[in-house]
Amino acid sequence: MIKEMDIEEFNYVITKELYNKIDKMIEEKNLPMENAILLLKHAGYLKILKNIWIFDFRNSSLNKRIEKMIVEENQKKKEEKNEKFLVDLCECYISLRTGFPPELLLICVPCLLKAASDKEETEEVQKDVEMALFALCFIEENKIFEQKQYLKEM
Structure with a gap:
């Protein structure tokens, strides 16, 4: 359904209120995090493909939840860390945020x-x-973000 939306429809449906509802559903355990990640990755992918700049995610409670989860997952010891989950969180975050x-x-x-x-x-x-x-390509240039920091990983 999201694929068929034009930019106006996308902006009307994918709002801060929707992100906050998704966050509340995750909190109440009505929406498993795995399903939320699939939905968010799909919305972020289409947002990027349609070149839609929306700022609602940045101000949502879901944004704060995902930021916190990224930091917490990254701080876990190597043997406890779920790398796939962390990658999924980062992809969601980068594709939805500006x-x-x-x-x-x-x-x-x-x-x-x-x-x-x-x-x-x-x-x-x-x-x-x-x-x-795809997610890496969407990171806009940032003066604080220096390419030298990531040459080892590249």
């Missing part, structure tokens, strides 16, 4: 670079690689 706090770029960029460098040739892994590359 203007990124540097501290979250310092988490998301290396995570996405690592996912994009996976050489396994299964169809599922290649889709994950494409989504990671």
Whole structure:
């Protein structure tokens, strides 16, 4: 349904209120986080494809939840960390947001670079690689974000 929307319809439906409702559904356990991630990645992907600049996500409670989850997942010890989950969170965050706090770029960029460098040739892994590359392409230039920081990961 989202694919068929034009820019006006997309902006009318995908609003701060919708993001806040999704956040509330996650909080109340009416929407599993895995399903929310799929929905958000799809909305973010189409937002980018349609070149829609919306700022509602930035001001939503869902944005705050995802930021917190990214930081918490990144702080876990290596053996406890769920890399796939962290990649999914970063892809959602970057595809839905405009203007990124540097501290979250310092988490998301290396995570996405690592996912994009996976050489396994299964169809599922290649889709994950494409989504990671797609998300990386959407990071706008940021004076604080210096390419030198990520040469090791590249």
